[in-house]
Amino acid sequence: MEYLQKKLTALGIAFDGDDEDLLKSCCKKAAARIKTACNVKAVPDGMMYAATDMACGEFLSAKKIAGGLTAAEANAVVRHIQEGDASVTYAVEDSDSPSAYVNALIGRLLGAGERVMAHYRKMGW
Numbered sequence: 001m002e003y004l005q006k007k008l009t010a011l012g013i014a015f016d017g018d019d020e021d022l023l024k025s026c027c028k029k030a031a032a033r034i035k036t037a038c039n040v041k042a043v044p045d046g047m048m049y050a051a052t053d054m055a056c057g058e059f060l061s062a063k064k065i066a067g068g069l070t071a072a073e074a075n076a077v078v079r080h081i082q083e084g085d086a087s088v089t090y091a092v093e094d095s096d097s098p099s100a101y102v103n104a105l106i107g108r109l110l111g112a113g114e115r116v117m118a119h120y121r122k123m124g125w
Contacts (some may be wrong), residue, residue: 004052008059011105012094013069022062024056034113038120047120050113056110064102 004023008015017022030051031043038044043051064068 002055004055007052007056011056011060013060013063019059019063023059026055026058026062027051033118034117034120038060039122040120045065047113047116050116053109053112057106057112060102060109061105064106069102 004027005015033053033054034043034047035041038047060069
C-alpha cells in the first residue's frame, strides 16, 4: 500500500487519512480481480506492479465518481506521466479537457496487466 500512496503522489493526487479505507478497499479489489482471473490463491510476485496500477485506477475512479477529485488534481494528472525511463503521454482525440485525460488514465491503470495475467493463469479443476 505504501507503493500505491507513492504512485498517487507522483500522479499529483492528494489523499488524507479519510482515504485510508478506500485505499485498502481498492487494493483488495485489484488483488481479488487478479486472483480470480488467474485462478490462484495469492497475487503472483510478477503481478505486483500491475496490481498497484489497478488499485490506483480503482482509487481514481472512486474519487472521480464521488466528486473527490478536484480540478487541480485532474489537471496535474493529464497528458504526461514519467516513472524512471518509462514515459506515457495520453492523447485523447475527443477532447482536451482534464476529465478526458483522467478517464484515459483511469482506463489505462484499470487495464494494467491484462496481458500479463495470461502468463499466470492456472487451470481450474
